[in-house]
Amino acid sequence: xxxxxxxxxxxxxxxxxxxxxxxxxxxxxxxxxxxxxxxxxxxxxxxxxxxxxxxxxxxxxxxxxxxxxxxxxxxxxxxxxxxxxxxxxxxxxxxxxxxxxxxxxxxxxxxxxxxxxxxxxxxxxxxxxxxxxxxxxxxxxxxxxxxxxxxxxxxxxxxxxxxxxxxxxxxxxxxxxxxxxxxxxxxxxxxxxxxxxxxxxxxxxxxxxxxxxxxxxxxxxxxxxxxxxxxxxxxxxxxxxxxxxxxxxxxxxxxxxxxxxxxxxxxxxxxxxxxxxxxxxxxxxxxxxxxxxxxxxxxxxxxxxxxxxxxxxxxxxxxxxxxxxxxxxxxxxxxxxxxxxxxxxxxxxxxxxxxxxxxxxxxxxxxxxxxxxxxxxxxxxxxxxxxxxxxxxxxxxxxxxxxxxxxxxxxxxxxxxxxxxxxxxxxxxxxxxxxxxxxxxxxxxxxxxxxxxxxxxxxxxxxxxxxxxxxxxxxxxxxxxxxxxxxxxxxxxxxxxxxxxxxxxxxxxxxxxxxxxxxxxxxxxxxxxxxxxxxxxxxxxxxxxxxxxxxxxxxxxxxxxxxxxxxxxxxxxxxxxxxxxxxxxxxxxxxxxxxxxxxxxxxxxxxxxxxxxxxxxxxxxxxxxxxxxxxxxxxxxxxxxxxxxxxxxxxxxxxxxxxxxxxxxxxxxxxxxxxxxxxxxxxxxxxxxxxxxxxxxxxxxxxxxxxxxxxxxxxxxxxxxxxxxxxxxxxxxxxxxxxxxxxxxxxxxxxxxxxxxxxxxxxxxxxxxxxxxxxxxxxxxxxxxxxxxxxxxxxxxxxxxxxxxxxxxxxxxxxxxxxxxxxxxxxxxxxxxxxxxxxxxxxxxxxxxxxxxxxxxxxxxxxxxxxxxxxxxxxxxxxxxxxxxxxxxxxxxxxx
Numbered sequence: 001x002x003x004x005x006x007x008x009x010x011x012x013x014x015x016x017x018x019x020x021x022x023x024x025x026x027x028x029x030x031x032x033x034x035x036x037x038x039x040x041x042x043x044x045x046x047x048x049x050x051x052x053x054x055x056x057x058x059x060x061x062x063x064x065x066x067x068x069x070x071x072x073x074x075x076x077x078x079x080x081x082x083x084x085x086x087x088x089x090x091x092x093x094x095x096x097x098x099x100x101x102x103x104x105x106x107x108x109x110x111x112x113x114x115x116x117x118x119x120x121x122x123x124x125x126x127x128x129x130x131x132x133x134x135x136x137x138x139x140x141x142x143x144x145x146x147x148x149x150x151x152x153x154x155x156x157x158x159x160x161x162x163x164x165x166x167x168x169x170x171x172x173x174x175x176x177x178x179x180x181x182x183x184x185x186x187x188x189x190x191x192x193x194x195x196x197x198x199x200x201x202x203x204x205x206x207x208x209x210x211x212x213x214x215x216x217x218x219x220x221x222x223x224x225x226x227x228x229x230x231x232x233x234x235x236x237x238x239x240x241x242x243x244x245x246x247x248x249x250x251x252x253x254x255x256x257x258x259x260x261x262x263x264x265x266x267x268x269x270x271x272x273x274x275x276x277x278x279x280x281x282x283x284x285x286x287x288x289x290x291x292x293x294x295x296x297x298x299x300x301x302x303x304x305x306x307x308x309x310x311x312x313x314x315x316x317x318x319x320x321x322x323x324x325x326x327x328x329x330x331x332x333x334x335x336x337x338x339x340x341x342x343x344x345x346x347x348x349x350x351x352x353x354x355x356x357x358x359x360x361x362x363x364x365x366x367x368x369x370x371x372x373x374x375x376x377x378x379x380x381x382x383x384x385x386x387x388x389x390x391x392x393x394x395x396x397x398x399x400x401x402x403x404x405x406x407x408x409x410x411x412x413x414x415x416x417x418x419x420x421x422x423x424x425x426x427x428x429x430x431x432x433x434x435x436x437x438x439x440x441x442x443x444x445x446x447x448x449x450x451x452x453x454x455x456x457x458x459x460x461x462x463x464x465x466x467x468x469x470x471x472x473x474x475x476x477x478x479x480x481x482x483x484x485x486x487x488x489x490x491x492x493x494x495x496x497x498x499x500x501x502x503x504x505x506x507x508x509x510x511x512x513x514x515x516x517x518x519x520x521x522x523x524x525x526x527x528x529x530x531x532x533x534x535x536x537x538x539x540x541x542x543x544x545x546x547x548x549x550x551x552x553x554x555x556x557x558x559x560x561x562x563x564x565x566x567x568x569x570x571x572x573x574x575x576x577x578x579x580x581x582x583x584x585x586x587x588x589x590x591x592x593x594x595x596x597x598x599x600x601x602x603x604x605x606x607x608x609x610x611x612x613x614x615x616x617x618x619x620x621x622x623x624x625x626x627x628x629x630x631x632x633x634x635x636x637x638x639x640x641x642x643x644x645x646x647x648x649x650x651x652x653x654x655x656x657x658x659x660x661x662x663x664x665x666x667x668x669x670x671x672x673x674x675x676x677x678x679x680x681x682x683x684x685x686x687x688x689x690x691x692x693x694x695x696x697x698x699x700x701x702x703x704x705x706x707x708x709x710x711x712x713x714x715x716x717x718x719x720x721x722x723x724x725x726x727x728x729x730x731x732x733x734x735x736x737x738x739x740x741x742x743x744x745x746x747x748x749x750x751x752x753x754x755x756x757x758x759x760x761x762x763x764x765x766x767x768x769x770x771x772x773x774x775x776x777x778x779x780x781x782x783x784x785x786x787x788x789x790x791x792x793x794x795x796x797x798x799x800x801x802x803x804x805x806x807x808x809x810x811x812x813x814x815x816x817x818x819x820x821x822x823x824x825x826x827x828x829x830x831x832x833x834x835x836x837x838x839x840x841x842x843x844x845x846x847x848x849x850x851x852x853x854x855x856x857x858x859x860x861x862x863x864x865x866x867x868x869x870x871x872x873x874x875x876x877x878x879x880x881x882x883x884x885x886x887x888x889x890x891x892x893x894x895x896x
Contacts, residue, residue: 018171026164037153044083044146045116048126051078052142055087056128065091065130065138071098074140083144085123086110089130090139097138110141122146189217196224283369287327289362293320302370307344315343323356327364330356340371351375394490400483402427402444414492416462427488430459447473447486456493467494534789536565536878569878589864590718592744593632596625599657599669602639610647616654617647623659626667628742633863634714641707642671642734650675653731665740672733678726686724687712711736718742774799775819775892780809780836782827790822793881797888806831806839813840818849820888823871825855825862834869841870850891854879 058074059065071089078087079100086101088110116124123143130138195203204221286294297316306315319341326337337356342349350372359365394411398404404422412418415430428440439455446453454472461467470493478484540562550558603619610617646655653674662668678686687708715722719739726732777798781787787802794800801816803809805827812818821840823833833853840846853866856877866874873887 020171036156040153041146044124044144045126047083048116048124048142048144049128051084051144052126052128052140054078055142056130056138056140059089059138059140060130060132064132065089065097075100078142083148085143085145086141088141090141092136092138104143110143122150185214185217189220192220196227283367285366285368286359287364287366301343302350305346307346307349323354323366326356330358330364331362334358348372396427396488396490398427398486398488400485402486405485411490414461414490415459421462443473447475448483450475450477450483459490467492468497469493531785534785536562537789537793537881540793540881565878589631589633590629591632591864592627592629593635594625595628595659595667596621596623598632598636599639599659602636602643603657605640606643606647609644610655613647613651615647615650615652616656618654618656620656620658620660623661623667626659627744628667628738629744630718630738630742631714631864634710638711638714638736639669639671641711642736645707646671646673646675646732646734649673650731662737665743667738667740667743669736669738670733671736672731674731677728677730678724678732679728683724683726687722776801776816777888778803778809778812778816778818778821780804780806780821780823780827780833782824786824794885797885806833806836809836810839813843813846818846820892821849821851823851823853825853825866834866834871837870850888852884852887852891 055074055078058077059067059070061070065071074089075087075098078084084100086099086104088099089097091097110125111127112125116126122145124146125141125143127139127141129136130140192203204224285297288294297320301312301316306312308315310318322341323339326339329335330337335358339354339356340351341354342351350370353369353371355367355369357365357367392410394414395408396404396411397406404425404427407417407419407422411422439457443453443455443457452472452474455470457469457471458466459469469490471488471490473486473488475483476485476487599619599621603617607617643655643657650673655671655673658668658670658672660668660670712722715736715738719741721737723735723737724732725735775798777794777800779787779790779794779800779802781790781802782804784804787804791800791802798820801812801818803812809823821837823836825833827833837851837853840849840851850873851871852873852875853869853871854875854877855862855866862876863874872891875884875887
């Protein structure tokens with residue numbers, strides 16, 4: 001609407017009249033043809049339906065659709081219509097009986113008559129049933145062309161378009177005529193007004209008619225005449241006023257310029273004073289000759305609670321009274337007077353410095369500065385300087401080029417150089433050891449990068465001697481972040497170096513002694529185990545040979561000997577393991593193992609002892625085949641020790657092992673017995689090496705007291721723990737807990753009842769068939785007595801071939817078909833039994849031959865070395881003969 005309002009009158013008239021004519025033309029052009037088209041279509045549809053009905057009636061009057069004459073007459077009647085496209089007559093079975101232009105009818109799908117004009121352009125469709133009497137005997141389908149109707153509509157639209165164009169042209173002409181008659185006088189008025197607005201008061205509007213526009217022009221001309229007279233009078237008055245204003249303005253400009261000059265001078269002076277005062281961090285106080293102060297002296301007292309009865313104003317004037325003599329002195333002498341004073345506040349006392357200077361003839365200016373922090377810094381600096389001077393360590397300050405700029409007395413005491421002797425010298429001049437060059441370079445690279453360096457160097461003293469120096473160098477940065485100095489703190493560590501060297505030598509001596517001790521223990525173990533093995537073996541052999549002829553008393557004697565030998569063997573093992581654990585000369589071989597199998601193996605080991613005492617032995621496995629990473633040898637010894645104690649200290653009842661997992665994810669193994677129990681006093685020291693079980697009153701059992709100590713030491717190594725719950729007379733529960741980190745995988749199974757697995761654990765192993773051919777056994781042993789013993793005790797079960805060393809063994813395996821091998825680890829020659837095992841595994845026919853390793857050293861690491869070399873089983877001497885035979889049978893049978 002705003003845009004329309006800004007248009008000229010001619011444009012507005014043109015727009016309104018054009019819109020009117022366009023509206024009429026569009027109405028005629030759109031709505032009239034549409035109505036004519038609808039009427040024509042309706043007429044065509046009625047015509048088509050009427051033709052279909054008359055044709056159907058024509059055929060129906062003859063009573064039969066099969067009457068050829070009737071059909072032909074009906075088709076001739078229909079064909080008289082000029083618009084006819086096709087006629088199709090169907091019987092009641094939808095079969096075509098007669099047709100005109102059948103292809104055309106089928107092409108346009110003549111049966112689709114729901115929309116007479118919409119389905120196929122250019123065709124109007126209709127149908128009618130043929131009725132004879134009350135019965136429908138067929139159907140007539142007729143299609144008429146719509147082209148004639150469309151042609152008529154096109155003619156009508158062309159006529160309407162011509163009429164609309166004529167109406168539009170008439171409208172344009174009318175707009176031009178009307179706008180010309182109305183707008184020309186108005187345009188003349190506008191031009192006249194624009195000239196008058198530009199200052200031409202002579203021009204008048206042209207009065208060419210007596211209508212409203214003419215009257216407007218006449219009144220306008222009168223108004224312009226009056227306006228011209230008033231303008232002339234105003235021009236005269238304005239000229240006079242301008243002269244007066246000009247004169248007064250000149251006078252005012254001169255006054256303003258003078259005032260501005262004075263203000264600029266005052267502003268510049270004030271600015272200089274403000275800049276001086278702003279640049280001063282202190283308070284300035286002026287005093288004139290009459291004793292008047294500016295500003296108020298109370299400003300000398302900072303805000304705060306004074307530790308005095310006076311107010312700030314009272315205290316300020318008391319200060320002025322103290323300064324009065326110094327004001328006079330400054331004026332009289334023309335010199336600055338300096339006075340220091342303090343003001344006590346509740347939280348602290350602040351210190352100030354007042355500098356009183358003469359200013360003019362009788363004026364003084366006093367500048368007051370707070371020097372509290374300066375005094376504190378000075379005190380701190382004095383304290384630090386005294387601390388540096390008194391420091392026991394030598395302290396050196398270097399510039400950023402490494403030159404000495406200060407040393408403390410301790411440096412002189414350390415090196416013999418005084419401050420004057422080292423001032424300005426490069427610190428690197430005092431280096432001695434050329435091997436320290438790399439250390440020096442590292443130090444300077446570190447400190448020049450802004451980092452602290454700490455290390456050791458060799459330095460030279462003034463007397464030429466050298467010493468070891470421990471030094472810490474710290475860079476000091478300036479306000480811009482650059483390194484300005486280095487502070488080096490030094491101390492003489494020569495004495496400490498001597499002690500360290502002594503300790504290193506002592507450590508090496510101890511390590512050598514440990515190695516000698518290990519070798520000594522190993523040799524003793526080998527020396528004891530080998531004859532012990534032979535003794536036990538022969539006793540076992542004799543016992544077996546004489547079994548039928550021994551009475552009960554003699555059989556007990558043999559039992560005592562076997563038990564004592566077994567106790568002696570285990571004591572040697574424990575002493576050896578504890579010794580190596582204490583010295584730290586032991587490496588745990590943590591490999592993936594089956595915890596279930598380790599537990600079951602140890603239960604089988606203790607089975608015979610439990611059966612002798614008529615004890616129930618059970619394994620409650622709640623975890624299935626859980627696999628962990630641990631040292632199988634030490635874990636087996638730990639379980640063996642606990643199981644042996646449980647059976648040994650239980651006279652009747654049962655021993656049960658439970659394997660389960662805690663809520664924390666840790667694995668727990670409970671070993672519960674119904675034995676004699678453990679007193680509370682003994683529980684606190686039972687894991688100590690020096691506390692055997694027979695030290696406890698009421699425990700008349702054998703043992704050296706090392707088993708539990710070994711268990712705890714091993715568990716500590718793997719992050720586990722052992723706890724005991726017991727009381728005298730009610731049995732004990734030892735619980736081993738292993739950390740979750742040791743678990744590799746686990747196979748959960750339902751909980752097994754307490755004694756379900758007892759039969760499986762205690763059932764005998766399969767016995768060899770005595771009727772079979774004896775297998776060939778190779779025994780590699782450097783000790784002649786042991787070779788002889790092995791041959792005697794094993795000849796009933798095997799064809800035994802013996803070899804003293806690797807060379808003899810290689811000859812046997814090449815010339816004989818060996819089925820199983822027993823090899824001693826330590827042989828007399830350069831090659832060991834494990835070397836032989838590694839070599840034989842490379843021969844295709846012996847790549848899977850069963851090999852059993854035996855040794856008299858019995859270190860925990862021996863077992864892992866043997867298994868890694870390719871051995872199937874490992875035994876430490878003395879070997880239980882029955883266990884050895886059973887293991888050999890299992891290996892040959894493929895059970896293991």
